[in-house]
Amino acid sequence: MSLDKQIAALQADLNAAHYVTYLTGAGVSTPSHIPDYRSKNGIYNGISESPEQILSEDTLFHEPAKFHQFVMENMYFPNAQPNIIHKKIAASCNKNGILITQNVDGLDKKAGNKHVIEFHGNLYNIFCTKCYERISYDEYKKSYFHEKDNGIIRPGIVLYGEPINEDILINSIKNIQNSDLVIIAGTSFVVYPFAQLLAYKKPNAKVWVINNTIVPAPEEVSTIISDAEKVFDKLYI
Numbered sequence: 001m002s003l004d005k006q007i008a009a010l011q012a013d014l015n016a017a018h019y020v021t022y023l024t025g026a027g028v029s030t031p032s033h034i035p036d037y038r039s040k041n042g043i044y045n046g047i048s049e050s051p052e053q054i055l056s057e058d059t060l061f062h063e064p065a066k067f068h069q070f071v072m073e074n075m076y077f078p079n080a081q082p083n084i085i086h087k088k089i090a091a092s093c094n095k096n097g098i099l100i101t102q103n104v105d106g107l108d109k110k111a112g113n114k115h116v117i118e119f120h121g122n123l124y125n126i127f128c129t130k131c132y133e134r135i136s137y138d139e140y141k142k143s144y145f146h147e148k149d150n151g152i153i154r155p156g157i158v159l160y161g162e163p164i165n166e167d168i169l170i171n172s173i174k175n176i177q178n179s180d181l182v183i184i185a186g187t188s189f190v191v192y193p194f195a196q197l198l199a200y201k202k203p204n205a206k207v208w209v210i211n212n213t214i215v216p217a218p219e220e221v222s223t224i225i226s227d228a229e230k231v232f233d234k235l236y237i
């Protein structure tokens with residue numbers, strides 16, 4: 001099937017849907033010039049370390065300088081703006097749907113999406129791990145120690161090895177169970193437990209995957225191999 005025909009079929013499913021769940025990942029934010037931090041290694045004293053090692057509680061508390069440097073260099077892009085994908089998904093969710101995103105950049109909320117579940121948290125929910133006071137990005141940028149009590153400051157994102165908040169998990173499952181259409185975009189869908197959410201869909205729910213590389217998915221899933229930006233640009237919402 002040609003790309004135009006695939007987009008037309010997706011449009012028809014979207015028009016017929018009562019409630020849509022979107023599942024998104026890093027590929028949705030790369031057109032906003034936010035690189036996928038999972039593809040970045042940190043280099044300290046000439047030694048390269050994986051993001052899984054650095055983005056852990058162990059590094060946060062025992063090597064806070066390393067943690068801070070990694071997030072500041074590879075994850076915070078405060079001037080980034082939402083792109084057409086964020087905007088179209090926001091319009092769709094505000095009408096009749098929900099977005100469950102792995103992204104922690106806050107761009108969906110910036111796009112005006114009022115129905116967002118930030119599955120892995122938000123980089124700009126910054127707080128002190130000692131007194132739990134909220135800290136601004138500008139303050140965190142300057143120092144990872146809270147001036148008041150010397151507590152270590154962290155972003156409210158789920159680190160490797162940390163569990164997903166239970167309320168978020170339950171809320172995500174409820175929404176998937178309510179949906180007659182699931183649209184997965186910009187994610188290779190390999191991060192657990194995010195990838196398992198699809199197991200809770202209605203048996204007859206339609207599922208679409210939009211990604212620029214092939215994603216491991218069950219047979220009944222319709223796949224569009226293309227840049228999500230190109231596809232969303234053509235959708236009427």
Ligand SMILES: [Zn+2]
Nearest residue numbers: 128131146151
């Ligand atoms: Zn504090």
